Amino acid sequence: MQLSKKDPYDLLGVSKSASASEIKKAYYQQAKQWHPDTNKEPTAKDKFQEIQQAYDILSDENKKAAYDAHGHVDPSEGFAGGPSAGAGGFPGGFEGGFPHGFSGGFGGFGGGGSNPFEELFRNFGGGQAGETMSQSGRNVNISTRISFMEAVKGTEKTVSYQSVEHCDACSGSGVKKGAKKSNCGTCGGTGQQTFIRGGFHMSTSCSTCGGSGVYVARKDICKPCDGQGRVVAVKQATINIPAGVDNGTQLLVAQKGDAAGRPNGRPGDLLVHVQVMPDKNFHREGSEIFISTTIPLHTAILGGSVIIPTVDGNVELKIPPGTQPDERKRLPKRGVVKVPGKTDGDRGDQIVTIKITVPKNITESQRTAFREAFGLADNEGATTSENQSESGKSSSGESKTIFETIKKTLHMDKKK
Missing domain, CATH: 2.60.260.20 (Urease metallochaperone UreE, N-terminal domain)
Known part of the structure; x- marks a missing residue:
């Protein structure tokens, strides 16, 4: 779509003296009304792009000043809704729809300063915004006490502790058995969002799927883990404490910590802090x-x-x-x-x-x-x-x- 030649003030329905908060509020209302995933009118897509272009100009002090002075903005500066950003400014277009209320359609923007699309998601809600799915789990720290003689000679200790495990009900997928995941409509399954700000192309993890690239309908989410694929469980581990350890020694038990965000990710480690009790003779x-x-x-x-x-x-x-x-x-x-x-x-x-x-x-x-x-x-x-x-x-x-x-x-x- 060509850059709109319409007056951005008219598109958002604000006066030239409108404050930044008034411009933002007007944009929220217009974006909610004309987003193609909720408005099925044939002109909704073009109207939504015009609104985005108008907000990109009026929310940037330099662009706004240039428009007020010359009546236009140099296209080389780029627009959040320009051709390089895909339909509607989203890398994946509109094919994926609105995954949860309005959250999916506004995830493709970000960078520098406040993000109006994140605020829009908070205002209109409508479901989950997945957290970043880490490749490896976090370490778990615990402590155990041993006697002086156990420290000198070495011993084995069985310890109990809490950690995050993959959910058995869904095998860590976060989806009910029989249900399937689909590509995230915000990022098109890439897990990344690309946007333009001040002429620069920038990428970030998708704010809707957390970088996983997939979308799960609320009805298909696994209830025991609430779609996280992980639950808190009490675990046991047998620790080999070598002879010669001193008070304050830290022992590492590989991959006995929290499960990773992804089912095939590496678990974190278990870090055991040894406390040696004093002896009455030695x-x-x-x-x-x-x-x-x-x-x-x-x-x-x-x-x-x-x-x-x-x-x-x-x-x-x-x-x-x-x-x-x-x-x-x-x-x-x-x-x-x-x-x-x-x-x-x-x-x-x-x-x-x-x-x-x-x-x-x-x-x-x-x-x-x-x-x-x-x-x-x-x-x-x-x-x-x-x-x-x-x-x-x-x-x-x-x-x-x-x-x-x-x-x-x-x-x-x-x-x-």
């Missing part, structure tokens, strides 16, 4: 494990051994004579694997911190034995009854101070 830093053990004073002085728990079971730790408070002993390869999952790989060490207990009260025979063993006079290292009473009230946190005093006494040589 503490972990990287690949090393830390533990404390307490030995009596005589073992620290004379030496001996003590049984130490490890993640692999109990082991005997040799205590050399003269072991000091808070001294650390290292048990090689008793820690956590340095590369999660490789149980036969390199491991860290277990670090044992030695705590020493000092007796609060000793018998007179023990006191005499200490003096004789170290050649001390009767009054050396002695305390008054008052001090002895106070020492009996000392807490275990004072063990180190008491031991240092004893050690100092024990190391006195015979200079005196």
Whole structure:
């Protein structure tokens, strides 16, 4: 169709002083009246194109100013309803009809700023405007708790979670069994809409079918999923948690997330965030494990051994004579694997911190034995009854101070 030479103000029925909102409102009314899918008059198609051309001029400040000044607009600027856009400005013409009320006929426009056709769909409604059908599903994030030992050794966990699944009733098609889809009348089945704005050709996903290129009548839509082809379901998955994982580790289970928008699309992934519970005995830093053990004073002085728990079971730790408070002993390869999952790989060490207990009260025979063993006079290292009473009230946190005093006494040589 040739570009209309009629006055755009007359076509829309507005004055030259009309505001932008008045022009838009007039266009809505005219477009609704003359759209060929609802108006079967022979001249409706041409009338609708003229209305589109008029609105394209008056809704653009530059074109409107050019028309007001010169009485015409250069055809090289292009019109939303020009020949390059197809019949009525739509890539697929009018063959597909109006899929849902007025939504199908106004989907072929867009680009820059507000889209009057989207507003028209919202105003006159009439059904669904399909959302974009993604090629792949979204990831699902969940968390699971495991014990300290499970983190060190590895384990399996069965988890339950919600995700989007393809609808069983329609096998993910969104259509009742026995019903069929047809090409979207807005985009002609291409899933894309092409339009002209300011002389540029632009394409976007079809706003009616969401880029799927198909149309389903309301009566043929699958009820369980409301035509989406997907439903929310509770699923279970068995997670292999490798040895050596730490608190905050994220594990990926491929394709156990949400189903894709298309039946043949790739599902999303399941992302499992691992929370490791603390242990009452062990503490972990990287690949090393830390533990404390307490030995009596005589073992620290004379030496001996003590049984130490490890993640692999109990082991005997040799205590050399003269072991000091808070001294650390290292048990090689008793820690956590340095590369999660490789149980036969390199491991860290277990670090044992030695705590020493000092007796609060000793018998007179023990006191005499200490003096004789170290050649001390009767009054050396002695305390008054008052001090002895106070020492009996000392807490275990004072063990180190008491031991240092004893050690100092024990190391006195015979200079005196």
